[in-house]
Amino acid sequence: MDASPYLPTPEYARWRKWKSAAVTWLLVACALAVIAPLFLVIYFLVARGASSLDWNFFTQLPKPTGEVGGGMANAIVGTLTLLVMAAAVGVPFGVFGGIYLAEYGSDRANNWIRFAADVLNGVPSIVWGMVVYLLLVVPFKTFSAYAGGVALGLIMVPLVMRTTEEVLVLVPQSYREAALALGIARWKVIVVIVVRTALKGIATGVIVALARIAGETAPLLFTALGNSFWSHNLKEPISALPLQIFAYSISAYDDWHRQAWAGALVLMALILALNITVRVMSRDRKSAS
Amino acid sequence: MSTPFSTSILPPPGSKLPNSAFKWAAALAAAMIVVLIVLVGWELYTGSRQALMKFGSGFLWSSEWDPVAEKYGALPFIFGTLVSSLLALAIAVPLGVATALFLTELAPLRVRQPIVMAIEMLAAVPSVIFGMWGIFVLIPWLRDHLFVWLKHSLGFLPLFKGPIYGVSMFAAGIIIAIMILPIVTSISREILRSVPDLQREAAYALGATRWEVLRIAVLSYARRGLFGAAILGLGRALGETMAVTMVIGNRPQISVSLFAPGYTLASVVANEFTEATTDLYLSSLFELGLVLLAVTILVNIAAQVMLKSMTGSGSSKVA
Numbered sequence: 001m002d003a004s005p006y007l008p009t010p011e012y013a014r015w016r017k018w019k020s021a022a023v024t025w026l027l028v029a030c031a032l033a034v035i036a037p038l039f040l041v042i043y044f045l046v047a048r049g050a051s052s053l054d055w056n057f058f059t060q061l062p063k064p065t066g067e068v069g070g071g072m073a074n075a076i077v078g079t080l081t082l083l084v085m086a087a088a089v090g091v092p093f094g095v096f097g098g099i100y101l102a103e104y105g106s107d108r109a110n111n112w113i114r115f116a117a118d119v120l121n122g123v124p125s126i127v128w129g130m131v132v133y134l135l136l137v138v139p140f141k142t143f144s145a146y147a148g149g150v151a152l153g154l155i156m157v158p159l160v161m162r163t164t165e166e167v168l169v170l171v172p173q174s175y176r177e178a179a180l181a182l183g184i185a186r187w188k189v190i191v192v193i194v195v196r197t198a199l200k201g202i203a204t205g206v207i208v209a210l211a212r213i214a215g216e217t218a219p220l221l222f223t224a225l226g227n228s229f230w231s232h233n234l235k236e237p238i239s240a241l242p243l244q245i246f247a248y249s250i251s252a253y254d255d256w257h258r259q260a261w262a263g264a265l266v267l268m269a270l271i272l273a274l275n276i277t278v279r280v281m282s283r284d285r286k287s288a289s
Numbered sequence: 290m291s292t293p294f295s296t297s298i299l300p301p302p303g304s305k306l307p308n309s310a311f312k313w314a315a316a317l318a319a320a321m322i323v324v325l326i327v328l329v330g331w332e333l334y335t336g337s338r339q340a341l342m343k344f345g346s347g348f349l350w351s352s353e354w355d356p357v358a359e360k361y362g363a364l365p366f367i368f369g370t371l372v373s374s375l376l377a378l379a380i381a382v383p384l385g386v387a388t389a390l391f392l393t394e395l396a397p398l399r400v401r402q403p404i405v406m407a408i409e410m411l412a413a414v415p416s417v418i419f420g421m422w423g424i425f426v427l428i429p430w431l432r433d434h435l436f437v438w439l440k441h442s443l444g445f446l447p448l449f450k451g452p453i454y455g456v457s458m459f460a461a462g463i464i465i466a467i468m469i470l471p472i473v474t475s476i477s478r479e480i481l482r483s484v485p486d487l488q489r490e491a492a493y494a495l496g497a498t499r500w501e502v503l504r505i506a507v508l509s510y511a512r513r514g515l516f517g518a519a520i521l522g523l524g525r526a527l528g529e530t531m532a533v534t535m536v537i538g539n540r541p542q543i544s545v546s547l548f549a550p551g552y553t554l555a556s557v558v559a560n561e562f563t564e565a566t567t568d569l570y571l572s573s574l575f576e577l578g579l580v581l582l583a584v585t586i587l588v589n590i591a592a593q594v595m596l597k598s599m600t601g602s603g604s605s606k607v608a
Binding site for chain 1: 592
């Protein structure tokens with residue numbers, strides 16, 4: 001260092017520029033590294049799962065241990081059944097809760113409820129399985145589709161509640177005032193004007209929540225349990241795609257591994273379809289407003 | 290009613306009832322959230338009462354887990370949960386923050402949108418699919434390449450000693466890292482977006498290079514919020530169940546080596562719950578669940594508080 005410390009040498013300036021460029025490329029590399037697993041997962045799902053997606057896979061029951069063939073028809077139907085049941089639990093509570101937050105509650109109470117919802121959102125899903133096991137499996141002495149549906153539904157509640165609140169708040173205050181000025185009852189204003197206006201946003205939130213729970217396995221392990229046959233009664237254990245994928249991929253049979261990949265591909269396709277629906281719906285909403 | 294108008298468009302008298310009924314229904318649903326938190330804690334507490342009475346606080350410090358001898362201790366699982374989660378954070382936080390920096394500070398819109406979309410899709414991949422991918426793709430690769438190489442070059446460290454099985458604490462850390470990257474990245478991005486442009490402009494005006502701007506003006510300003518993002522990621526990492534169960538090896542042991550199999554609170558519950566043959570066994574599993582719940586709730590509260598002080602609105606947008 002010959003010059004005064006206040007006058008950077010050209011070497012130092014070059015070093016600073018070089019360092020900046022290096023960091024730029026490092027950031028690019030990090031971004032690529034973050035999205036790489038997505039493509040790796042999808043590549044392997046397609047490469048290993050697609051060839052096993054045949055008619056049998058969608059129409060047959062699982063074969064007994066060790067026998068080749070069979071399908072996951074009951075698991076696919078089971079997952080759809082559980083989603084419907086979860087929605088039946090999660091949507092009413094979530095939407096009504098969201099209505100309370102957006103239309104009624106005091107700021108202080110709302111802050112607490114929102115806080116509770118965010119904390120609840122962070123509760124590990126396996127904990128829900130344990131809780132519902134005590135609430136619905138032990139008293140009725142059987143694993144059941146009901147228990148699985150409720151476990152998934154409870155996970156949905158805070159998710160749906162927060163998104164519902166967010167879209168209801170976006171409805172212009174003047175709509176409410178105009179309707180109230182016409183003498184319409186408050187609850188009717190909320191149902192017919194406010195919720196109606198925000199319906200698409202609420203539906204989007206519900207679908208996001210469904211996409212989130214469709215792949216949940218942990219809360220189903222000791223509620224829905226799984227089933228190798230058709231469930232004719234919701235009081236019986238029911239199969240679900242994630243459960244079947246889990247059971248098959250930790251098994252020792254190649255044919256089951258093959259089917260696990262196929263099942264995972266179907267599950268992933270279902271979840272992607274839900275997500276794409278959301279994307280299309282919210283694009284419409286944006287362009288409309 | 291004493292109203293002088295007798296038109297039929299006015300609401301009929303007595304219409305207060307549906308109004309308040311509706312309001313109460315909504316209040317009830319909102320109160321459900323608070324009820325649920327209490328319910329979850331209470332149910333796990335009742336489920337674990339037997340183990341709580343029998344073992345007391347020794348449960349947390351005992352490292353023996355032997356269902357046959359009816360000995361239950363949580364330490365190996367607490368250890369496994371902490372190590373796998375911290376390992377995941379060590380991988381995910383630098384990568385996530387770097388990606389968030391790239392997205393907010395560098396990437397043009399055309400590049401940003403597809404990457405943001407890919408990250409959102411990554412968040413949508415279910416745990417069980419990551420687990421399966423881990424078993425069949427990641428673990429064979431780790432076992433045959435990365436682990437061998439690490440052992441060869443860094444084998445003098447106790448972290449990389451011992452036999453290589455493939456299923457290991459390290460594999461679990463990597464899988465968890467992939468799974469928490471979306472949330473760490475998206476929250477970091479929100480935090481970085483809240484940094485005022487004035488900060489950046491001031492630094493540029495002083496002749497700072499791009500990296501210097503990021504370091505001096507952006508990162509140091511956002512430090513607190515980024516810490517909050519990391520803590521929220523930790524909250525998710527602690528509770529990851531299926532993928533971890535499938536790749537960690539499920540052995541209740543405490544080992545320094547990252548190549549050794551481990552076990553976590555969530556994965557032991559997932560694995561052994563339906564096999565629990567005695568009441569005490571089941572009760573011990575409930576107590577593990579209670580420990581997990583307590584830790585994740587504390588971590589989540591800490592994260593919410595930290596993020597709220599930073600952005601004002603918390604993390605509502607990231608489910």
